[in-house]
Amino acid sequence: MSGIVAIVGRPNVGKSTLFNRMIKRRDAIVDEMSGVTRDRHYGRSDWNGREFSLIDTGGYVVGSEDIFEKEIDKQVELAIDEADVIVFVVDVETGVTGMDEEVAQLLRQVDKPVFVAVNKVDNAMRAADAVEFYALGLGDYYTISSINGSGTGELLDAVVEGLPENVEEEEEDLPRFAVVGRPNAGKSSFINALLGEERYIVTDIAGTTRDSVDTRYNRFGFEFSLVDTAGIRRKAKVKEDLEFYTVMRSVRAIEHSDVCLLVVDATRGFEKQDQNIFWLAERNKKGIVILVNKWDLVEKETNTMKEFENRIRKEIEPFTDVPVIFMSALTKQRIYKAIETAVEVYKNKTKRISTSKLNDVMLPIIEHNPPPAHKGKYVKIKFCTQLPTPTPQFAFFANLPQYVRDPYKRFLENKLRQNFDFHGVPVQVYLRKK
Ligand code: GDP
Ligand code: GDP
Numbered sequence: 001m002s003g004i005v006a007i008v009g010r011p012n013v014g015k016s017t018l019f020n021r022m023i024k025r026r027d028a029i030v031d032e033m034s035g036v037t038r039d040r041h042y043g044r045s046d047w048n049g050r051e052f053s054l055i056d057t058g059g060y061v062v063g064s065e066d067i068f069e070k071e072i073d074k075q076v077e078l079a080i081d082e083a084d085v086i087v088f089v090v091d092v093e094t095g096v097t098g099m100d101e102e103v104a105q106l107l108r109q110v111d112k113p114v115f116v117a118v119n120k121v122d123n124a125m126r127a128a129d130a131v132e133f134y135a136l137g138l139g140d141y142y143t144i145s146s147i148n149g150s151g152t153g154e155l156l157d158a159v160v161e162g163l164p165e166n167v168e169e170e171e172e173d174l175p176r177f178a179v180v181g182r183p184n185a186g187k188s189s190f191i192n193a194l195l196g197e198e199r200y201i202v203t204d205i206a207g208t209t210r211d212s213v214d215t216r217y218n219r220f221g222f223e224f225s226l227v228d229t230a231g232i233r234r235k236a237k238v239k240e241d242l243e244f245y246t247v248m249r250s251v252r253a254i255e256h257s258d259v260c261l262l263v264v265d266a267t268r269g270f271e272k273q274d275q276n277i278f279w280l281a282e283r284n285k286k287g288i289v290i291l292v293n294k295w296d297l298v299e300k301e302t303n304t305m306k307e308f309e310n311r312i313r314k315e316i317e318p319f320t321d322v323p324v325i326f327m328s329a330l331t332k333q334r335i336y337k338a339i340e341t342a343v344e345v346y347k348n349k350t351k352r353i354s355t356s357k358l359n360d361v362m363l364p365i366i367e368h369n370p371p372p373a374h375k376g377k378y379v380k381i382k383f384c385t386q387l388p389t390p391t392p393q394f395a396f397f398a399n400l401p402q403y404v405r406d407p408y409k410r411f412l413e414n415k416l417r418q419n420f421d422f423h424g425v426p427v428q429v430y431l432r433k434k
Helices: 015-022 025-034 069-082 098-108 124-136 152-162 187-195 230-237 243-255 272-283 304-315 335-349 355-368 406-420
Strands: 004-008 042-047 050-056 085-091 114-119 141-143 176-180 201-206 212-219 222-229 259-265 287-293 324-326 381-386 393-398 428-433
Touching: 004 015, 004 069, 004 243, 015 042, 015 050, 015 085, 015 114, 015 152, 042 152, 042 272, 050 152, 050 243, 069 098, 069 243, 085 098, 085 152, 098 124, 114 124, 114 152, 124 141, 141 152, 176 187, 176 243, 187 259, 187 287, 187 335, 222 335, 243 272, 259 272, 259 335, 272 287, 272 304, 287 304, 287 335, 304 324, 324 335, 355 381, 355 406, 393 406, 406 428
Parallel strands: 004 050, 004 085, 085 114, 114 141, 176 222, 176 259, 259 287, 287 324, 393 428
Antiparallel strands: 042 050, 201 212, 212 222, 381 393
């Protein structure tokens, strides 16, 4: 668990500029390289060694100027519900507006850290103009310029200070599953189908984190806990099928889980929202199982399933080594398979390969297919080992690690997958100097 920071404010104050400055650059670079459209409003960031999720709530609104105030209010309310820390961005150029006052009124009632960031303070002259934001009644403010970066360091210091303490998760050996997906995909139907009967519930474990309750289950001979978050339970509050809601809802559950069961509505196909939740899980290095639900509603011909599956795999490139299961929460078809697969993915995620076994398998492959020479220099990989990390990560030691490019790293990852089965699990490959 790391914590969730939400950036709120009315349109054009500079939220997305601030967001881009705050997220890890690496994230952005990876996205550009893979060429996949990803959610630009959710990212991982760290500051002073604290990692956190960052959400630009404004990014989910289409059309900026004429946006309804009601819409902003709803966004702020959801951010208040779901985030640990809120950054309220205002604009020194326009001064305090009516919409700012309205947002401030919501934020004044909040019992979690709220930081006012007065943006566009590009020079010292403008700093003086910022005093009027005291009138928002939210106490001290930070003057920043998202464009040139000034003041953002101080803001980040305060933000990470405001994050909840890193609570050690209880070292339960139980896999933690999060059922995620867009509204109406069938998440609650699936959970009910699976566990509807009280007798499968073993116990409620009070969550170590605010608002989160894990429920332990024993079903089909598997023990696991389902991550339930306030967001999922308070589902009745907002019903709209907006990306923003789905993301806000999913982030905490995903962070808190080992394996994400991504429920997709077969009658709608694998859409952008599904893709974004997928990447949310992937970026958090979680195991993933894709559950194509409502399969009972789909007209089937010989290749329907295969074609559906291929389309999904195309959308999730390059991380395609993920189980896809066609099921129906309504008829309970393959819900056993869904859980069985999630348990397998959990095993893959926690798998340890001994160094000797790893080298026995990988070194001959590398010898057969060495990294391409770079500027006339030969790269020699001498040794590899699995790192003692919570998710599968591998270090390959070489004389010239900087010359090993992404295509070769992907080659190594694929070979690892072929030989050791990391189905459903993000795998990281690093090259290090030996
Ligand atoms: P959002 O709608 O709140 O996400 O706002 P944007 O990040 O899209 O920014 C709105 C406009 O303000 C853009 O033209 C930005 O270039 C500009 N802007 C953002 N931050 C700053 C800043 O620190 N200084 C100045 N002068 N302009 C900024
Ligand atoms: P959630 O918002 O993701 O929790 O979705 P729900 O579980 O509330 O389901 C949304 C709607 O889809 C409800 O009307 C369900 O009865 C229906 N539904 C869910 N799963 C299935 C399924 O496998 N087959 C069919 N035909 N309908 C389903």
